[in-house]
Amino acid sequence: MFDLEPDDELALVLETARRLAREELVPPMRTHEADRAISPALASSWEEVGLSTLDVPIELDGAGMGCLARVFVNEALAEGDVGAAIALDPYGTALVALLEVGGLEAARTLREATGDGARRALFVDARDALVSEDDAGLTLDVPWVAADEAVALVLLDENGVCLVTEGLAFDSVRGAGIRAAGGGRLRLDGAPVAGRWENAEGAGRARARARLHTASLLLGVLSASCTFSANYAQERQAFGRPIAHHQALAFLITDMRIALDAARLVVHEAAWRVDQRLPCETEAASAFAEVIEVGRTIGPNGVQILGGHGFMADYPVEKHMREARALSLLHGGFDAAIEDAGQALIAQERPLGLGQEGAL
Amino acid sequence: MIDFRIDPEAQARLAEAAEIGLKELRPAGLEADKNMAPIPVGDPFFDRCLERGEGGTSWTGLDGKRARSPRRSVVERLLLSEEQAYWDRGVIIALPGPGLPENNVISMGTDEQKERYLGPFLEPDRPRWACFGMTEPGAGSDAAAIRTTARKDGDGWILNGAKCFIGSASRSDWILVQATLDPTKGRGAQRAFFVEKGTPGLGSFKIEKKMGLKAYESTSFSLDDVRVPAANLLGGEARYESSAGFKTAMRTFNAGRPQIAANAVGMARSALDESIRFAREHDLLGRDRVRDRIEAISRKVRKARLVGLKAGWLADEERPNIIEASMSKALAAQMAQEATTLGLELVGIVGARGDHLIEKLYRDVKAMDIVEGTGQVQRMIVARTLVGLPR
Numbered sequence: 049m050f051d052l053e054p055d056d057e058l059a060l061v062l063e064t065a066r067r068l069a070r071e072e073l074v075p076p077m078r079t080h081e082a083d084r085a086i087s088p089a090l091a092s093s094w095e096e097v098g099l100s101t102l103d104v105p106i107e108l109d110g111a112g113m114g115c116l117a118r119v120f121v122n123e124a125l126a127e128g129d130v131g132a133a134i135a136l137d138p139y140g141t142a143l144v145a146l147l148e149v150g151g152l153e154a155a156r157t158l159r160e161a162t163g164d165g166a167r168r169a170l171f172v173d174a175r176d177a178l179v180s181e182d183d184a185g186l187t188l189d190v191p192w193v194a195a196d197e198a199v200a201l202v203l204l205d206e207n208g209v210c211l212v213t214e215g216l217a218f219d220s221v222r223g224a225g226i227r228a229a230g231g232g233r234l235r236l237d238g239a240p241v242a243g244r245w246e247n248a249e250g251a252g253r254a255r256a257r258a259r260l261h262t263a264s265l266l267l268g269v270l271s272a273s274c275t276f277s278a279n280y281a282q283e284r285q286a287f288g289r290p291i292a293h294h295q296a297l298a299f300l301i302t303d304m305r306i307a308l309d310a311a312r313l314v315v316h317e318a319a320w321r322v323d324q325r326l327p328c329e330t331e332a333a334s335a336f337a338e339v340i341e342v343g344r345t346i347g348p349n350g351v352q353i354l355g356g357h358g359f360m361a362d363y364p365v366e367k368h369m370r371e372a373r374a375l376s377l378l379h380g381g382f383d384a385a386i387e388d389a390g391q392a393l394i395a396q397e398r399p400l401g402l403g404q405e406g407a408l
Numbered sequence: 409m410i411d412f413r414i415d416p417e418a419q420a421r422l423a424e425a426a427e428i429g430l431k432e433l434r435p436a437g438l439e440a441d442k443n444m445a446p447i448p449v450g451d452p453f454f455d456r457c458l459e460r461g462e463g464g465t466s467w468t469g470l471d472g473k474r475a476r477s478p479r480r481s482v483v484e485r486l487l488l489s490e491e492q493a494y495w496d497r498g499v500i501i502a503l504p505g506p507g508l509p510e511n512n513v514i515s516m517g518t519d520e521q522k523e524r525y526l527g528p529f530l531e532p533d534r535p536r537w538a539c540f541g542m543t544e545p546g547a548g549s550d551a552a553a554i555r556t557t558a559r560k561d562g563d564g565w566i567l568n569g570a571k572c573f574i575g576s577a578s579r580s581d582w583i584l585v586q587a588t589l590d591p592t593k594g595r596g597a598q599r600a601f602f603v604e605k606g607t608p609g610l611g612s613f614k615i616e617k618k619m620g621l622k623a624y625e626s627t628s629f630s631l632d633d634v635r636v637p638a639a640n641l642l643g644g645e646a647r648y649e650s651s652a653g654f655k656t657a658m659r660t661f662n663a664g665r666p667q668i669a670a671n672a673v674g675m676a677r678s679a680l681d682e683s684i685r686f687a688r689e690h691d692l693l694g695r696d697r698v699r700d701r702i703e704a705i706s707r708k709v710r711k712a713r714l715v716g717l718k719a720g721w722l723a724d725e726e727r728p729n730i731i732e733a734s735m736s737k738a739l740a741a742q743m744a745q746e747a748t749t750l751g752l753e754l755v756g757i758v759g760a761r762g763d764h765l766i767e768k769l770y771r772d773v774k775a776m777d778i779v780e781g782t783g784q785v786q787r788m789i790v791a792r793t794l795v796g797l798p799r
């Protein structure tokens with residue numbers, strides 16, 4: 049029956065993630081952004097923590113904790129600095145995408161391609177790219193990925209995934225945000241395909257996981273914006289009292305918090321469904337759309353609450369606003385998410401009827 | 409361990425509620441809306457409720473053995489509320505039973521009061537109602553400002569004042585009336601009194617004409633030198649120290665917030681299903697804008713439900729849920745209003761005819777942002793904790 053308490057293992061992991069975010073990701077945030085990379089020291093110390101293999105199956109030497117755990121930890125890390133969180137994560141959703149579509153064997157191929165180190169694999173949804181294929185191989189153009197380099201690419205389309213390990217070319221772009229992870233336009237020009245797995249159902253689940261992955265990073269960014277602006281509003285005085293004690297701002301801050309909490313629950317439920325192997329695509333699409341929608345208000349309002357100071361790089365809220373927007377454009381963005389969810393909904397009679405499949 | 413499942417027994421009860429909803433609640437609600445009047449007291453609808461075992465109390469009796477409506481977890485009750493409101497929210501408030509004040513009497517009442525006022529609900533011989541009278545023409549949100557007075561008179565009390573919008577008041581066996589010993593002293597001076605039907609001075613019942621939720625009566629009445637015995641003071645004299653009197657009232661409201669949220673979710677879900685049905689019947693599902701509205705409604709339902717269940721789950725875990733309860737109500741009421749609005753945009757001009765279910769839902773659901781603390785009041789409550797908003 050309905051329970052929102054993380055089990056002990058997850059609680060412990062989360063505590064670690066939150067501490068690391070606070071102590072190691074927040075302070076050097078602007079340096080990482082300017083350097084377009086995280087410090088090598090942070091990268092090497094991170095490997096020991098093991099957070100990046102949280103949702104890698106046990107068979108592949110991961111922690112096997114699943115999607116929900118990943119989503120929790122993503123939020124915690126992104127609350128520190130989403131750029132660093134992405135830079136520190138060797139797989140993103142590349143590995144689980146292979147897993148969902150091609151099973152352990154497919155995932156193992158990637159594990160081998162990246163080696164044990166922190167060399168990154170990229171996940172790209174074909175909806176974010178121009179893709180064509182001929183005898184020469186795969187040709188591709190992705191306007192932005194949050195990386196300067198990678199050793200492998202997992203490309204997802206409606207039918208399945210393919211793995212590319214050669215010919216990845218990056219043109220550096222400034223990036224609207226998330227610069228700590230780098231930023232490039234990714235191109236392939238007739239690159240060989242190292243492996244291809246087809247399975248439409250698996251592709252749907254892979255897309256669900258990718259959306260939840262990004263949604264949870266977004267939650268972290270938005271949460272940071274909410275917390276920072278709410279704290280600031282209790283310190284900053286105007287018209288003789290803390291600005292938070294003017295009802296217009298008190299209610300705004302409250303509504304931001306309500307929206308964030310609601311979106312978080314929706315993401316958690318969808319991730320839980322992934323782990324339960326229940327249908328999850330509609331829920332994940334809907335959750336992603338919800339977080340994006342919430343971000344449309346929280347991002348700019350986080351800045352608004354700080355007034356002119358919010359506009360300046362001295363405070364993190366302008367970074368949150370930019371980065372939330374950039375993340376929201378992935379996987380076909382809001383439109384693709386509501387389209388997928390909408391198509392699935394209209395096929396049903398009573399879509400949110402209680403007690404279906406024993407879940408909400 | 410995190411789990412979003414509804415257990416099979418609860419699911420079975422929800423399925424049963426859905427059946428009753430379809431057969432009984434929905435038709436009764438539509439009928440009342442058409443007649444623009446509450447379901448009359450003698451209506452066979454209420455007898456059928458009793459036959460099904462409804463209309464009783466969750467109080468277990470002084471011997472602790474009897475329980476007509478067994479107490480379920482808060483989460484399960486919220487799901488049930490959602491399902492019932494899906495069929496008709498007005499009708500579920502019209503149902504017989506000890507209603508809003510029941511929890512107060514259980515938690516604060518003396519044994520004699522429980523026996524006298526909840527006893528008849530253990531095995532109700534006929535449909536019986538009770539209600540809670542807090543709101544006054546001059547004080548709603550600011551409940552500390554009520555003006556109905558209670559004056560000690562020998563071994564009893566004399567009540568004077570007026571109440572408004574009180575659900576089921578004219579048909580209630582008794583009304584739990586909130587009054588003040590001294591209007592200048594705010595919350596600490598407030599007390600709740602049982603006023604039984606027919607007590608001299610209790611009268612001028614006026615059933616209000618409402619925009620929606622017509623199935624139950626919202627009634628204004630006056631108290632003119634109403635004399636009640638000392639035994640009618642809720643909890644007895646000793647119970648009242650410092651601000652406990654006011655808290656009696658607020659307790660009722662706290663317990664109710666996620667419940668109202670669940671009602672709003674049910675109503676929004678009703679609008680969702682009706683929107684899909686309409687779009688399918690009129691071959692509109694291929695249109696992007698139609699689908700987008702359906703998607704938006706469903707997303708609102710999904711999130712509001714989860715936020716409400718979180719508040720309920722915290723209550724089940726006996727953890728503080730004041731913020732979450734207020735958040736759930738603030739969110740659900742607003743999202744349900746938006747959901748019905750989108751639904752009306754989807755059905756278009758048909759909605760203007762005044763006989764479409766979504767149009768009824770649109771009117772009904774507005775009250776969810778008003779009763780038991782308006783959206784603004786909920787936000788004030790949250791903001792007090794979140795940013796230290798002063799009272």
Ligand SMILES: Cc1cc2nc3c(=O)[nH]c(=O)nc-3n(C[C@H](O)[C@H](O)[C@H](O)COP(=O)(O)OP(=O)(O)OC[C@H]3O[C@@H](n4cnc5c(N)ncnc54)[C@H](O)[C@@H]3O)c2cc1C
Nearest residue numbers: 540541542543547548549573574575775779780781782784
């Ligand atoms: C269908 C229905 C059924 C009801 N049933 C019952 C019942 O059974 N028993 C009962 O006791 N009452 C009942 N009520 C009354 C209900 O609880 C009150 O209407 C409600 O508490 C609001 O009070 P009010 O109407 O006096 O509005 P007011 O308190 O006058 O509020 C007017 C507006 O001002 C806003 N406002 C007030 N204070 C502030 C503030 N500090 N900051 C910002 N905004 C503020 C409010 O949010 C609202 O928008 C019912 C009402 C309805 C509509």
